Amino acid sequence: MKKQFKKHAALFMSVSMAAITLIGCGSAGKTNETGQTTQSAAETSVASGDGAPVTLRFSWWGSDNRHGALLDAIDAYQAKNPNVKIEAEYQGFDGYYEKIMTTLSSNTAPDIIQLNKEWLPDIQGAKHYLADLSTLPVDLSTLKDRLLEISGTYNGEANLFPCTVGGSPVVYVNADFAKEFGIDLTKNYTWDEIAELGKAVHEKDSDAYLMTADADMLNRLFIQPYLVQKTGKPIIDEETYAPNFTEADATEAFQNILNLYQSNALEPFGDAATFAGQMDQNTKWINKKIGMIVDYTGSAPKYLSSVDSPLEVISAPVMENAKSTGVVYGGDRGFSINDNSAHKDEAAEFLDFLMNDPEAIKIQKTEVGYCPTQQAEDILIAQGSVDELQKKAIDLVAKDPYINNMISGNTELEVVRKDLIQEVIYGDITPEDAAKELLEQYEEILGQLKTK
Amino acid sequence: MSPQATKNRPVPSVRKYPKNWRWGILFILPWLIGFCILQAYPLIMSLYYSFTDYSILSEGKWIGLDNYTRLLHKDKYFMKSLVLTFKYALLAVPMKLIMALIVAMILNMKLKCINLFRTVYYLPSIMGGSVAISILWRFMFMKEGMINKFLGVFRVPSVNWLGDPNIALVTISLLVIWQFGSSMVLFLAGLKNVPIELYEAAEVDGANKWTKFWSITLPMLTPIVFFNLIMQIIHALQEFTSAFIITSGGPNHGTYLIGVKIYEDAFQNLKMGYASASSWVLFVAILLITLLVFRSSSAWVFYNDGGMD
Numbered sequence: 001m002k003k004q005f006k007k008h009a010a011l012f013m014s015v016s017m018a019a020i021t022l023i024g025c026g027s028a029g030k031t032n033e034t035g036q037t038t039q040s041a042a043e044t045s046v047a048s049g050d051g052a053p054v055t056l057r058f059s060w061w062g063s064d065n066r067h068g069a070l071l072d073a074i075d076a077y078q079a080k081n082p083n084v085k086i087e088a089e090y091q092g093f094d095g096y097y098e099k100i101m102t103t104l105s106s107n108t109a110p111d112i113i114q115l116n117k118e119w120l121p122d123i124q125g126a127k128h129y130l131a132d133l134s135t136l137p138v139d140l141s142t143l144k145d146r147l148l149e150i151s152g153t154y155n156g157e158a159n160l161f162p163c164t165v166g167g168s169p170v171v172y173v174n175a176d177f178a179k180e181f182g183i184d185l186t187k188n189y190t191w192d193e194i195a196e197l198g199k200a201v202h203e204k205d206s207d208a209y210l211m212t213a214d215a216d217m218l219n220r221l222f223i224q225p226y227l228v229q230k231t232g233k234p235i236i237d238e239e240t241y242a243p244n245f246t247e248a249d250a251t252e253a254f255q256n257i258l259n260l261y262q263s264n265a266l267e268p269f270g271d272a273a274t275f276a277g278q279m280d281q282n283t284k285w286i287n288k289k290i291g292m293i294v295d296y297t298g299s300a301p302k303y304l305s306s307v308d309s310p311l312e313v314i315s316a317p318v319m320e321n322a323k324s325t326g327v328v329y330g331g332d333r334g335f336s337i338n339d340n341s342a343h344k345d346e347a348a349e350f351l352d353f354l355m356n357d358p359e360a361i362k363i364q365k366t367e368v369g370y371c372p373t374q375q376a377e378d379i380l381i382a383q384g385s386v387d388e389l390q391k392k393a394i395d396l397v398a399k400d401p402y403i404n405n406m407i408s409g410n411t412e413l414e415v416v417r418k419d420l421i422q423e424v425i426y427g428d429i430t431p432e433d434a435a436k437e438l439l440e441q442y443e444e445i446l447g448q449l450k451t452k
Numbered sequence: 453m454s455p456q457a458t459k460n461r462p463v464p465s466v467r468k469y470p471k472n473w474r475w476g477i478l479f480i481l482p483w484l485i486g487f488c489i490l491q492a493y494p495l496i497m498s499l500y501y502s503f504t505d506y507s508i509l510s511e512g513k514w515i516g517l518d519n520y521t522r523l524l525h526k527d528k529y530f531m532k533s534l535v536l537t538f539k540y541a542l543l544a545v546p547m548k549l550i551m552a553l554i555v556a557m558i559l560n561m562k563l564k565c566i567n568l569f570r571t572v573y574y575l576p577s578i579m580g581g582s583v584a585i586s587i588l589w590r591f592m593f594m595k596e597g598m599i600n601k602f603l604g605v606f607r608v609p610s611v612n613w614l615g616d617p618n619i620a621l622v623t624i625s626l627l628v629i630w631q632f633g634s635s636m637v638l639f640l641a642g643l644k645n646v647p648i649e650l651y652e653a654a655e656v657d658g659a660n661k662w663t664k665f666w667s668i669t670l671p672m673l674t675p676i677v678f679f680n681l682i683m684q685i686i687h688a689l690q691e692f693t694s695a696f697i698i699t700s701g702g703p704n705h706g707t708y709l710i711g712v713k714i715y716e717d718a719f720q721n722l723k724m725g726y727a728s729a730s731s732w733v734l735f736v737a738i739l740l741i742t743l744l745v746f747r748s749s750s751a752w753v754f755y756n757d758g759g760m761d
Contacts, residue, residue: 007475097719097720098719098720101508101509101719101722102508102719104508104509105508105509122509122722123509126507126509126510127509127510129509215702268615269615269703269704270612270614270615270616270617270703271595271612271615273614273615273699273702273703274590274594274595274614274615276700276702283594283595283596411720411721411722412721415716415720415721419529419705422702422703422704422705423704425704426617426703426704428704
């Protein structure tokens, strides 16, 4: 009798454990079902105009300032629309791309997603994951001229509402450092002049370097602009999928990086690598032992808050007889709506509020991005919330930019460049061989991309 | 088990299923379901994916052995990172076992508060491979970090722990070596099982401490060394967290372990099929090495009860 009881108890526990396992695995399917029912509910609510409760998921990356601004904007929207609940899913940039790609593929992606415009081909090229914003209740006409076309459109469809306008590269300069080493901030430097200046700085103080950069920055803010300055075109041709630069051009671009290291204009790569992705926290920059950082206009606030000294901003170095400034201008980041969302209309209404409503603009200031609409710029300048350094940086890049294309920002191509840059810096490979390998690998990758 | 070892025991009739086998299945059901869904299914699917060009975002199509030929012939980083991973295992595993053994022997002595010490030395293993510890490691080993400041006190010139591709691998190994707790506990249990008579007999014969360790302790511990070795080799070859968080594979691929490469291929370059192929090559490599170690064990592992041939 007792034994029988034990057996039954054990069986009961075992079965309930199995049941729990199964429930855990089955929950995805279940939410899908409820998702569908709410979808039909949502459709009727839009049609009839009543406020059935809706939950939207909104996901972005950023720093604490951006998190705070967006959370406040969400609160403001929820106060106005009590039937809408917005769940915020936010984090730093690390791992964001991977997370979004995985959720999109498993059909668990949020309704509103912050994306980089370079990711559009990866995402939208694979499948119609993102909604066509022009069919949804969000006003795209407020965006500054050509911004949507340059930064938010893929395959002729509006998929991304740019939330910022800006560009790269610009050079942030520590004004105290410049005074100490007698650096002239009125002139537009060439790459060679930067190398010389860096040499002089390091000779004066062996602890100090003119600049610093990680592999990502070297790739996007040194190599790429250099190639564009040389050829006057984006690095890859959008029609033919062929590189617009020659082996000699690439050799020169790699050699330029090497010169900057050999003249000690750049802090040794290994030292800077510890701060990859967060150069504002470089101890030498904070301690005024590094005077300049090349970066995006959007990075102004983070550099401002990292040092006590006043900052200046100047144009990026160019080569002599450059065919272009190598400066890009546009909106590199924005918001998209998940095409699989059950509440596309509600999501679009929220997006419209976020980007076009004066109240939302006042709440966010420039924490989410720099004024993608004229309205935002007018409101924020009148309010005095536009940071002068950033405004100046944006005026610099807006002066004479070139129009980049999507394929030139392809992640796989970038990885190849970043790998080769490091090999050149560590002397594993000569600039000539690196250039040769770069073109060989590009031929293969571009061939594959073209067939897709 | 050798024939001698089993001879004395009554041999149960294993051929016949017990009549209540259904109950047995029911009892292991929770594990069985978890295993099928979370391990067997992904394992089989990844083998299938390795023959396709599946990216996370789009369905893959069958491309045969393309991924494998590309891996072995075209990808200049695959062999490099595989070799690097072996180097890492060669560095980390012996150091970790030696460390664990030394500490276990110290903790086997009759000391005051011995349980406190045992707990303290086990702590790093609890915090283990966590992301927070990896980040702490990065700050400690920075060019101007704590370790270099500390070395500076003794006038040791500062070392570029994370910036030099050759040293970075050692720095990362240190993190794993520091987490010797679980191996240590096993060694400790093994040490407790060494019969005291053996030591007494050796002392009568005039053996010194070193001879006692070399001729009694170590041979008696070989089964545990063997177990630890296998487990640690498997872990080391799959290492990911430290290399990813502390140096993200860099600088100049100095810590580009195969785990990091698989992750980057799968989630950053969106080549899931290709990454699956890499992980299968890694799987086979680990399997072969494990078999090799198993094979070698007959030559050096000593079982007190004659357990193995």
